[in-house]
Each structure stands twice: as structure tokens, then as C-alpha cells.
Amino acid sequence: MATYSRLPGSVALITLQNPPVNALSAAVRQGIVDTVQRALKDPKVTSVVICGQNGKFCGGADIREFAGPMLGPPLVPMIHAIEAVDKPVAAAIEGVALGGGLELALGCHYRIAHSKALLGLPEVTLGLLPGAGGSQRLPRLIGLTAALDLITTGRQHDSSFFSSLHLLCVCSQSISSVCVSGQSLDSRRLSTLPCPCPPDVDSLLDKTMVKVRQRSRGALAPVACVQALMAAASLPYTQGMEKERDLLTTLFNSGQARALQYAFFSQRVVGKWSLPSGASWDNSAARTISKAAVIGLGTMGRGIVVALALTGISVVAVETQEKQLAEASQVVPAMLQREAGRRSLATPPGVISFSSNLQDVCEVELVIEAVFEDMSLKLQVFRHLTSVCRPGTLLCSNTSGLDIDRLAAVTQSPGLVVGMHFFAPAHVMKLLEVVYGPRSSPEAVATAMQLGKRMGKVSVAVGNCPGFVGNRMLKPYLEQANFLLEEGATPQQVDEVLEEFGFPMGVFRMSDLSGLDVGWRIRKEAGLTGPGVESTRTRQGRRYSPLPDQVCEAGRLGQKTGRGWYQYDGPGGRVARSDHWVNIFLEAYRAEHGLVARSIAPEEILERCLYALINEGFNILQDAMAAGPEDIDAIYVFGYGWPRHHGGPMFHAGQVGLGRILERLQHHHHNHPDVPHLKPSTLLRRLVAVGSPPVQKWREFINKERVHSQL
Numbered sequence: 001m002a003t004y005s006r007l008p009g010s011v012a013l014i015t016l017q018n019p020p021v022n023a024l025s026a027a028v029r030q031g032i033v034d035t036v037q038r039a040l041k042d043p044k045v046t047s048v049v050i051c052g053q054n055g056k057f058c059g060g061a062d063i064r065e066f067a068g069p070m071l072g073p074p075l076v077p078m079i080h081a082i083e084a085v086d087k088p089v090a091a092a093i094e095g096v097a098l099g100g101g102l103e104l105a106l107g108c109h110y111r112i113a114h115s116k117a118l119l120g121l122p123e124v125t126l127g128l129l130p131g132a133g134g135s136q137r138l139p140r141l142i143g144l145t146a147a148l149d150l151i152t153t154g155r156q157h158d159s160s161f162f163s164s165l166h167l168l169c170v171c172s173q174s175i176s177s178v179c180v181s182g183q184s185l186d187s188r189r190l191s192t193l194p195c196p197c198p199p200d201v202d203s204l205l206d207k208t209m210v211k212v213r214q215r216s217r218g219a220l221a222p223v224a225c226v227q228a229l230m231a232a233a234s235l236p237y238t239q240g241m242e243k244e245r246d247l248l249t250t251l252f253n254s255g256q257a258r259a260l261q262y263a264f265f266s267q268r269v270v271g272k273w274s275l276p277s278g279a280s281w282d283n284s285a286a287r288t289i290s291k292a293a294v295i296g297l298g299t300m301g302r303g304i305v306v307a308l309a310l311t312g313i314s315v316v317a318v319e320t321q322e323k324q325l326a327e328a329s330q331v332v333p334a335m336l337q338r339e340a341g342r343r344s345l346a347t348p349p350g351v352i353s354f355s356s357n358l359q360d361v362c363e364v365e366l367v368i369e370a371v372f373e374d375m376s377l378k379l380q381v382f383r384h385l386t387s388v389c390r391p392g393t394l395l396c397s398n399t400s401g402l403d404i405d406r407l408a409a410v411t412q413s414p415g416l417v418v419g420m421h422f423f424a425p426a427h428v429m430k431l432l433e434v435v436y437g438p439r440s441s442p443e444a445v446a447t448a449m450q451l452g453k454r455m456g457k458v459s460v461a462v463g464n465c466p467g468f469v470g471n472r473m474l475k476p477y478l479e480q481a482n483f484l485l486e487e488g489a490t491p492q493q494v495d496e497v498l499e500e501f502g503f504p505m506g507v508f509r510m511s512d513l514s515g516l517d518v519g520w521r522i523r524k525e526a527g528l529t530g531p532g533v534e535s536t537r538t539r540q541g542r543r544y545s546p547l548p549d550q551v552c553e554a555g556r557l558g559q560k561t562g563r564g565w566y567q568y569d570g571p572g573g574r575v576a577r578s579d580h581w582v583n584i585f586l587e588a589y590r591a592e593h594g595l596v597a598r599s600i601a602p603e604e605i606l607e608r609c610l611y612a613l614i615n616e617g618f619n620i621l622q623d624a625m626a627a628g629p630e631d632i633d634a635i636y637v638f639g640y641g642w643p644r645h646h647g648g649p650m651f652h653a654g655q656v657g658l659g660r661i662l663e664r665l666q667h668h669h670h671n672h673p674d675v676p677h678l679k680p681s682t683l684l685r686r687l688v689a690v691g692s693p694p695v696q697k698w699r700e701f702i703n704k705e706r707v708h709s710q711l
């Protein structure tokens with residue numbers, strides 16, 4: 001709702017009230033319409049101020065209402081009516097003015113903001129465009145060039161940024177006084193202004209269109225945003241608004257908008273974690289960490305040190321290899337400086353000390369181990385840590401998938417051991433899997449989750465199983481990609497199909513970037529390859545492709561060696577080019593194993609890679625290794641480049657139709673009975689049997705089925 005009060009004198013104050021962010025629900029919109037009418041009718045009122053309760057102006061349209069029928073007064077005529085009134089209306093912005101909130105402010109005649117307020121039009125991130133006049137009013141106020149950038153990226157900025165664009169009349173530490181009465185409002189109605197455009201407007205629009213198509217392949221909203229701004233640049237306001245409405249209607253009814261809105265809420269759902277034990281975010285206290293240590297300063301350890309230091313935590317960084325230590329002590333401060341600059345932090349706040357002696361971690365409150373993926377080495381490090389650290393120190397491992405319980409078992413306090421699985425580069429990637437074992441205490445989980453949040457990560461609590469959630473699902477995906485090569489595909493063909501779907505990189509380009517030795521080491525650790533293991537296409541009772549092992553044996557470890565599934569300009573090169581060597585190698589491999597190459601359709605490539613991964617997601621939910629589909633989807637969107645406009649693998653399964661996924665898995669499993677990952681999961685079958693409920697209902701269904709022992 002919105003409340004009305006008369007300030008001493010002649011100012012009417014309208015306060016939006018809809019905690020936590022005063023979103024424009026039907027009730028708030030009705031409140032605005034009613035209170036503006038009241039102010040107009042009151043002869044004593046000469047000006048109106050609109051503000052938000054609890055120091056927040058408005059977080060935009062109420063996203064929760066998008067799923068139901070539109071009730072209450074529509075936003076566009078409401079804002080238009082405000083702009084048309086003959087008493088000056090000012091928006092007094094504190095906290096946030098986002099989306100529809102900023103559009104409301106653009107309909108007001110004046111905008112003043114607290115210096116710490118955050119403003120922006122993030123609709124594109126929800127699969128929409130600023131459809132309450134924002135795409136037409138903003139460029140008329142700040143010019144086409146700046147509006148294109150803001151609307152197509154959805155970026156949010158503080159008041160000083162918007163002051164410099166003349167969007168705000170006042171930006172100060174206090175917004176208690178506004179004096180706007182007695183001046184002509186003609187020039188204050190943004191819909192009446194021309195849209196300032198640069199001389200090369202067509203070229204600007206063309207270039208922006210190319211850029212947005214490259215940046216988010218297959219996403220509809222950024223393209224529609226550019227089209228709406230083209231209309232603002234070339235059409236009168238009324239026609240521009242018609243274009244805005246048409247584009248918004250198309251977007252609003254698209255699966256992409258539903259996917260992106262689901263992704264918004266998933267990110268928040270995973271913060272409200274709960275464990276099978278009943279421990280959860282609201283009943284488990286977290287410790288605040290101020291001193292931490294990182295063990296092993298390779299690829300991951302360096303990034304983790306930077307991520308910790310950026311939050312103001314003092315870090316002891318330990319590395320046993322002299323050369324690695326010397327290199328890290330040069331590289332890490334530079335990485336820290338660069339990242340602090342990128343985040344506009346004046347000076348990196350945390351203090352880092354480098355050491356080759358594990359004894360130096362004795363004073364810290366939390367340790368993150370990031371040594372090689374080798375269980376016996378990790379056990380040795382954990383034994384050592386438990387003997388040198390103070391009692392009560394949290395011991396965490398960055399392992400990609402090894403058993404956290406085994407590590408916990410060699411320590412004095414198994415309850416204080418959890419996995420903190422970062423993603424490379426650890427100071428940049430948003431995802432953190434927090435891995436709990438049966439003995440991990442709620443306090444340890446809560447502390448790791450909160451530490452992740454402090455580092456700006458999306459932290460997801462996951463159970464302890466090989467590969468945890470993300471890598472466990474990646475395994476069948478990679479496996480299918482390798483099988484497709486055996487059957488006749490090339491790395492480029494597979495990558496093109498996956499990139500067309502929206503992944504920033506196909507599976508082979510991604511593997512080259514991560515380093516092919518990472519998986520090789522894991523397969524060796526699992527006894528699947530290495531000296532003494534026979535080079536057959538069946539291992540441990542199931543189909544196995546030795547292709548990636550043989551590529552590594554040829555010294556091709558990906559970008560780092562300048563050769564992998566592709567060739568690069570040299571070690572560390574970034575541009576992937578197809579490599580004749582790979583084609584010859586694949587032909588020789590197929591001949592050796594009596595395989596006849598066939599032409600494989602893009603649909604088969606996509607189905608086999610994605611549905612095998614999704615099927616494992618259902619197995620993970622069934623095993624209670626993830627609390628719900630949102631957890632899996634957040635992991636894939638934030639850690640594995642799953643295109644956000646497809647919501648995440650589990651959401652995508654719902655969009656495709658669970659019946660269809662089941663039918664295709666059955667088909668592929670029939671053709672490849674020696675691939676257990678293609679056998680449809682029991683949970684998937686159960687969901688189809690009960691009529692394929694929407695993804696939002698799965699958590700409840702799974703819990704019920706578990707109680708009745710159906711899973």
C-alpha cells in the first residue's frame with residue numbers, strides 16, 4: 001500500500017509500503033493512484049513527494065505477481081498520470097530505485113537521492129525490458145548512448161553516477177528537504193523531450209546489437225532492449241511506447257522470462273539452506289572469521305587467498321614448493337590489486353603473509369586446503385593441520401570431489417570439517433559449494449556459508465558424494481561428449497551445438513581451458529586409468545572412453561600446453577583452432593577399436609549431453625545430496641556457465657517436459673545399454689507418473705516420497 005500525510009506547510013508525502021523492498025504490488029499501485037488523487041484534490045497541497053518506507057524507495061515491479069493474473073491499476077497509465085499532473089511531484093530516493101521503481105521516479109518531475117542510493121533498470125536480467133516507459137523516458141533524459149549501456153546490461157550504479165548524467169536534481173547525504181513548487185513543469189515531463197542521439201546513431205545501434213548478441217547468445221531480452229531504444233531514437237514518444245509494449249508482451253510470455261525470474265528466486269532460495277539433520281540457516285550460528293590460512297598456492301589456492309583478502313580477512317598463505325611459493329608471492333599481490341581495482345576498492349584491506357611452514361597457521365580460525373587432488377596427500381595435510389592448529393579451528397578442503405568424511409576422520413574434531421569447493425578462477429567465479437558430511441556441525445556449515453556470502457559468492461550447501469553436485473553431474477555430460485567423438489563427431493561439432501544452446505563454451509573448449517590433466521588426475525585416483533590399467537573401452541563394468549587419457553598422454557593438456565582438443569598460438573594461448581592432429585588421432589582410434597564413424601545430428605548431441613547431466617541431477621535429488629532443484633540450478637548457472645535464460649538444468653527439464661526427457665533417455669539407454677548414466681532415474685519416473693508437477697513443487701514431492709519410502 002501507500003500512505004498519505006501532509007508535511008507542515010503545503011507538501012503531501014506519499015510513502016510506499018511493501019516490505020522488504022516496497023515492490024510495486026497491486027496494492028502499492030492502487031495506493032499510489034489513490035494518494036496522488038488525494039493530493040491533487042487538496043487545495044492546500046502545492047507539491048507532492050513520493051518516498052519508500054524503511055529507507056528503500058522501490059525495488060521495482062513485484063516479481064512474485066508475474067506468475068499470476070495482472071490485478072490492480074497498470075503501471076504505465078499510473079506513471080503517465082503522475083507525469084501529467086500540474087502540481088510538481090518529486091521522487092525522494094533512498095536505498096534502491098530499481099526497475100519499475102526507477103521508472104516511477106522518471107515519471108516524477110524531480111528526482112533527489114541519497115548519496116548511497118542504488119539506481120538501475122535490471123529488467124533485462126529478468127528476461128524483460130523497462131516496460132513502464134523506462135525504455136522511452138530514460139534515453140530522453142540521459143541520451144541514447146548512456147541509456148543503451150544501462151538498459152542492455154541492467155547495471156546498477158550509485159547516485160553520483162546518475163547525478164553526472166543529470167538524472168538527479170539533488171544527490172546528498174540527507175534528503176529531508178525538497179523545494180520544487182512554483183516552477184513550470186513543461187520541461188520536466190520527460191515524455192515531451194526529444195531523445196539526444198549521437199551523430200552516428202545507426203552505427204551505435206548496430207554495434208550494440210552485435211555486442212549484445214555475442215554477450216548473451218540466444219537471449220531475447222537484450223535484443224528487445226536495443227529494439228526499444230531504436231524506437232526511442234526514431235519515433236515520437238507515443239509510438240515508442242507502443243513498440244515498448246509489443247516487445248514487453250513478447251518477452252513476458254516467453255519461456256526465457258520465466259527462466260530468468262526463476263533464477264532470481266533460486267539464488268535467494270539457496271541462501272536459506274537446510275540439512276537433512278534439521279540444521280538450517282535460521283537455527284545455526286555462524287562464526288565471524290578474521291584470520292584464515294590457505295594451504296597450496298597453485299591455480300586455486302592463489303584465487304582463494306585473493307577472495308579472502310578482499311573481504312578484509314588476514315591470510316597466511318602456505319606452499320611447500322620453493323618455486324611455487326616465490327611465484328605466488330609475486331603474483332598474488334598483483335592479482336589482489338587488480339581485483340580490488342575492478343571492484344573499485346581503494347586499497348586491498350586484508351593482509352597476506354607467505355610461508356613454507358605449516359606451523360605458521362597455528363593462530364588462524366579457519367584453514368582452506370588446496371593441495372593436489374590426491375587423497376593420501378590431503379590426509380597427510382589434515383593430520384598435520386589438526387596437530388598444529390588451535391582446538392576449534394575449522395578445517396576446510398577445496399577438493400573437487402573427494403570424500404570429506406575421510407578427511408574429517410583423521411582430525412580431532414570431525415564436526416569442524418567441511419568442503420569449501422571454489423571454482424576457477426576462485427576470486428572471480430560466483431559459486432561456492434559448501435560440502436557437509438554426516439559429522440559436519442551446523443556451526444561449521446553456517447560459518448562456511450556465511451564466509452562465502454561475505455566473499456560475494458552464491459553459496460550452496462551440498463552433500464558429500466563423489467564429485468558433490470556440480471562435478472557429479474558433469475561426469476555423464478563429459479562422458480557423452482567423449483562417446484560422441486568415438487561414434488563420429490568432432491570436438492567442434494559438439495561444441496557448436498552446446499554453444500548454440502547458450503553455453504559460453506562447449507565442453508571441449510571448456511576442458512582445454514580448465515586443463516585436461518585435472519580430470520586425468522581424478523580418473524587415475526579412481527583407478528580408471530594409469531599404469532597397469534588395460535586400454536579397453538570397458539572399465540569397472542561400464543562403457544569407458546580412453547580418448548581423453550590418450551590426449552593427455554600425448555602431452556596435450558589444453559591451453560596451458562598450447563594443444564588439447566584444439567590448437568592454440570602457444571602455451572597459454574586463448575584462441576581455439578581446429579587441429580588436424582585431433583582428426584587423424586580420432587580416425588586412428590576408431591580404426592583400432594573397429595568403430596565406424598556416423599553422421600550425428602545436432603539434436604542427438606544436445607539430448608545425450610544435456611539429458612545425461614539432467615538425469616544425474618534427478619539422482620542427486622533422490623539421494624538428498626541437494627536440498628531442491630533450485631540448488632542444482634544455482635550451481636549450474638553460477639559455476640558451469642549454464643545459460644541463465646534456460647534457468648538451470650532442472651528448470652530446463654521442466655520446460656522441455658519431464659515426459660519427453662524420460663522418453664528420450666529411455667531411447668538413448670536402449671541404444672547404449674552399457675551406459676548406466678542414461679538409465680532414467682527413479683525420481684524422474686515418479687514425477688512423470690504423478691503428472692509432471694512444476695519444478696517449484698518437486699522439493700515438497702521428494703520429501704513426501706521419502707517419508708513414504710518411495711525413493
Ligand SMILES: CC(C)(COP(=O)(O)OP(=O)(O)OC[C@H]1O[C@@H](n2cnc3c(N)ncnc32)[C@H](O)[C@@H]1OP(=O)(O)O)[C@@H](O)C(=O)NCCC(=O)NCCSC(=O)CC(=O)CCCCCCCCCCCCC(=O)O
Nearest residue numbers: 023059060061062063064098099100122131132249252268
Ligand atoms: C532490491 C535488491 C537490490 C535488494 O537486495 P538485498 O538487500 O540483497 O535483498 P534480497 O535478498 O535480494 O531481497 C530481499 C527480499 O526481497 C525480495 N525481492 C527483491 N526485489 C523484489 C521484487 N522486485 N519483487 C518481489 N520481491 C522482491 C527477494 O526475493 C527477497 O525475498 P526472499 O526471496 O523471500 O528472501 C534485490 O532484491 C534486487 O535486485 N531485486 C530485484 C530488483 C529488480 O530486478 N527489479 C525490477 C523488477 S521488474 C520491473 O520492475 C518490471 C518493469 O518495470 C516492467 C513493467 C512491468 C509491467 C508488468 C507486466 C505487464 C505485462 C504485460 C504483458 C503481458 C500481457 C499479456 O500477456 O497479454
Ligand SMILES: NC(=O)C1=CN([C@@H]2O[C@H](COP(=O)(O)OP(=O)(O)OC[C@H]3O[C@@H](n4cnc5c(N)ncnc54)[C@H](O)[C@@H]3O)[C@@H](O)[C@H]2O)C=CC1
Nearest residue numbers: 296297298299300319320321324370371372373399400424
Ligand atoms: N583447477 C581447478 O579448476 C580446480 C581445482 N580444484 C581443486 O583444488 C585443489 C588444488 O587444485 P589446483 O590449484 O588446480 O592444483 P595445482 O596443482 O595448481 O596446485 C596445488 C599446489 O599445492 C601445492 N602443494 C602440494 N602439497 C602441498 C603441501 N603439503 N603443503 C602446501 N602446498 C602443497 C603444490 O606445490 C601446488 O602449488 C585440488 O584439490 C583440485 O581438485 C577445485 C576446483 C577447481
